[in-house]
Amino acid sequence: MGFLKIVRDKIKKIPTIVSNRGFTFIEVLVALTILIVIVFAFTPLLLGSINRIHFAGDKSEALYEGQSEVEVDIAERRTIDGYELVFTYGDTEIVVPGGLVDVEKTKGDASAWLRGLVPFVPTINLYPSLIIEGYETFTIRVAGRETDFELAKSNNRRFIIYDRHGNIVEEQLITSVSNLEDDVYDEEAEFEIKENLITNANTPYIVSLTWEIEDEIEVTTRGRLKVKLPYALAVGEGQRIWISPNARETWREKTQITGTGQ
Numbered sequence: 689m690g691f692l693k694i695v696r697d698k699i700k701k702i703p704t705i706v707s708n709r710g711f712t713f714i715e716v717l718v719a720l721t722i723l724i725v726i727v728f729a730f731t732p733l734l735l736g737s738i739n740r741i742h743f744a745g746d747k748s749e750a751l752y753e754g755q756s757e758v759e760v761d762i763a764e765r766r767t768i769d770g771y772e773l774v775f776t777y778g779d780t781e782i783v784v785p786g787g788l789v790d791v792e793k794t795k796g797d798a799s800a801w802l803r804g805l806v807p808f809v810p811t812i813n814l815y816p817s818l819i820i821e822g823y824e825t826f827t828i829r830v831a832g833r834e835t836d837f838e839l840a841k842s843n844n845r846r847f848i849i850y851d852r853h854g855n856i857v858e859e860q861l862i863t864s865v866s867n868l869e870d871d872v873y874d875e876e877a878e879f880e881i882k883e884n885l886i887t888n889a890n891t892p893y894i895v896s897l898t899w900e901i902e903d904e905i906e907v908t909t910r911g912r913l914k915v916k917l918p919y920a921l922a923v924g925e926g927q928r929i930w931i932s933p934n935a936r937e938t939w940r941e942k943t944q945i946t947g948t949g950q
Contacts (some may be wrong), residue, residue, distance in 0.1 A: 704841055746798035754793040754800045759871050761789045762806055768894065768910045770811030770833055772872070785833060785872070787811040789908075810834040813873075814895060814911040821888050822918040823881075827863070828895070830877045835909060837865040837877040840899035847879045849913070851890035891915040 761767070767787025775782040786807035792918075793800050815829040817874040830837075830847070846859040860879040867875050886893055891914050 736786075740795065745840055746796035747800065750793040750795040750800035752796050752800075753795075754791045754802045757791045757793070758789055758802050758804055761791070762804055763810050765806050766908070766910075767806050767809055767811060768832075769912055770813045770872075771805060773805055773807075785811075810907055810909050811830070812895075812897065812909040812911045814913055816913045817912060818916065819881075819886075820916045820918060823883060824884045826881055827878050828881055828913070830879070830895070830897070830911065831868065831870075831873040832875050832877065832909065833873050833896075835875060836899060836901070836907075837862060837875050837897075839901075840897060841865050841877070843896060843899060845899050847895050848893040849881075849886065850896065851886075852892055853890065857890075857893065858882070872906050886913070888915045888917045 765787075766789070768790055769788050771786060771788045772786040774788065775784070784805070784807050786805045787809045789802075789804035789806060792803045810833065812830050812835065813830045815831065819826075828847075837845050841862040844861065846861050849857045851857050860881075862877050862879055864878045865875060866877075893913040893915070894910050895913055896908060896910045898906055900906050
């Protein structure tokens, strides 16, 4: 017991430092400055990381939906525009004709564009495939490969024009059919596009033609038709608006101008 008492006495004699002094103004200011520097240094990194995580999620979702649609289009042999895939082996060139599968999906700020080729299917290409808003009524030439425009014409099949939302804009009869001596296309058909029928606000348009072959099998071909904003615009008295594709002899009156910006 005497030994423990001696130890307690020694411990009591150890000096302790107790200070009730608080932080000075300078110390507080320095601490706040350091904290602000840290916040400003790491906040952009944190926000950037969060944005990139959201973007990656949107990108993955867009890719997933796009891939699903591509697989369905390939399985159903649903293509848009004719295309040729060319392989070269030394002096030998192999050309694989087919139709494009072209899918674009957007989620948030991310977009995904996927393309594929379905070989040896009936395809069409439109000429012209790009027009300028304000056009007059004109004729579209449709070049076909592995198609039967004559059969479609004899059965009164029509070219159906869809806007980018999938709504039917117009149906037009085939006005003429002719054979082509071409390495790519077999035949050509024509139909008319009425003035002011299609606009930039609903581009791109899909032009589709379906006909029936033996055993009641239907064949559908599709081509793209894009519309650009008018080349020139004039505003007159009473806020009347005229547009032109060439700023020369062709002018059309419009009630309003809306578009995709393309």
